[in-house]
Amino acid sequence: EPEVTQTPSHQVTQMGQEVILRCVPISNHLYFYWYRQILGQKVEFLVSFYNNEISEKSEIFDDQFSVERPDGSNFTLKIRSTKLEDSAMYFCASTALDSSGNTIYFGEGSWLTVV
Amino acid sequence: AQSVAQPEDQVNVAEGNPLTVKCTYSVSGNPYLFWYVQYPNRGLQFLLKYITGDNLVKGSYGFEAEFNKSQTSFHLKKPSALVSDSALYFCAVRDFGSRTSGTYKYIFGTGTRLKVLA
Numbered sequence: 001e002p003e004v005t006q007t008p009s010h011q012v013t014q015m016g017q018e019v020i021l022r023c024v025p026i027s028n029h030l031y032f033y034w035y036r037q038i039l040g041q042k043v044e045f046l047v048s049f050y051n052n053e054i055s056e057k058s059e060i061f062d063d064q065f066s067v068e069r070p071d072g073s074n075f076t077l078k079i080r081s082t083k084l085e086d087s088a089m090y091f092c093a094s095t096a097l098d099s100s101g102n103t104i105y106f107g108e109g110s111w112l113t114v115v
Numbered sequence: 116a117q118s119v120a121q122p123e124d125q126v127n128v129a130e131g132n133p134l135t136v137k138c139t140y141s142v143s144g145n146p147y148l149f150w151y152v153q154y155p156n157r158g159l160q161f162l163l164k165y166i167t168g169d170n171l172v173k174g175s176y177g178f179e180a181e182f183n184k185s186q187t188s189f190h191l192k193k194p195s196a197l198v199s200d201s202a203l204y205f206c207a208v209r210d211f212g213s214r215t216s217g218t219y220k221y222i223f224g225t226g227t228r229l230k231v232l233a
Contacts, residue, residue: 004158031218043159043205043223055218091158097219102147102209104221108158 002026004107006092012113013082021077021110023092032075033093033104034067036060043091049075082114117142117210119189121224128196129232136191136227138206147209148189149221150180154202162204165189176200196231203228 005024013019025032034046048055049067057065066078075094079086089111095104118141128134140146147166151159163174170182180191191204206224 033220035223040153040155040203042225045220045222048218048220050218056220093221102219103149103161103164104207105161106151106159111156 004092004094004105006090006107006110008110009108010111010113012115015084015114016081019079019082019086019112021079021090021092021112023075023077023107024073025075025092025094026096026105029094029096029105031055031095031097032067032069033095034077035091035093035106036088037091037109038088040089046077046090079112082112084114087112087114117146117208117222119148119206119208119222119224121204121206121227123227124225125228125230127230127232130198131195134193134196134200134229134231136204136206136229138189138191138224140187140189140206140208142208146182146189148180148182149207149209150174150178150189150191151205151207151223152176152202153205153226159205162191196229198231198233201229201231 007022032049036044045058046061047057064080068076089109091109092107093104120139149164150162153159162178163172165172165182173179178193203226205226207221209219210222
């Protein structure tokens with residue numbers, strides 16, 4: 001069964017450093033998302049991406065965050081200068097948004113720890 | 116904006132007993148509703164969805180959910196709980212995202228921790 005894959009599974013970084021989280025969405029999907037979950041609690045929407053541009057972003061997704069689809073395969077989330085409060089599990093997701101009902105599929109997550 | 120609410124932080128049930136995890140929604144128009152399960156340190160796994168049609172939706176691992184329009188609810192159910200069902204369960208609704216691109220975003224409830232006791 002096709003799946004969303006994410007790397008790294010866990011990253012520890014110093015505060016102020018740049019972090020890039022990588023995702024390979026399901027191959028025939030066209031709509032991509034990043035979500036964040038802090039300490040196993042609520043799942044928060046960060047950003048949606050379609051047709052090589054951001055469709056929508058939340059208040060969390062400030063100027064420190066950016067997304068990119070550099071090569072038609074990977075979908076990356078960059079945090080330019082990490083803060084302690086960026087420590088969270090980051091989930092990539094994708095969907096085909098077709099007549100199948102638009103199920104969104106998630107990767108296993110990248111656990112980011114900022115120290 | 117669309118939203119979902121999960122009124123229970125935790126649900127405890129004995130193994131073999133039926134379980135219910137509650138979800139209510141608030142939407143304009145017809146709702147697209149989903150249930151996901153999350154095991155410790157894992158991603159969210161899709162369980163089932165309601166788009167249209169039969170109000171009783173069957174999904175993975177023996178789970179089902181009942182869409183009730185009058186009560187604006189979409190409760191997750193299973194006739195006989197297993198210890199291995201212990202996990203975090205999220206209800207979600209598809210919300211209108213960008214109207215210019217026609218994309219959507221998915222709004223999640225706060226999650227309900229299900230604990231099945233042996």
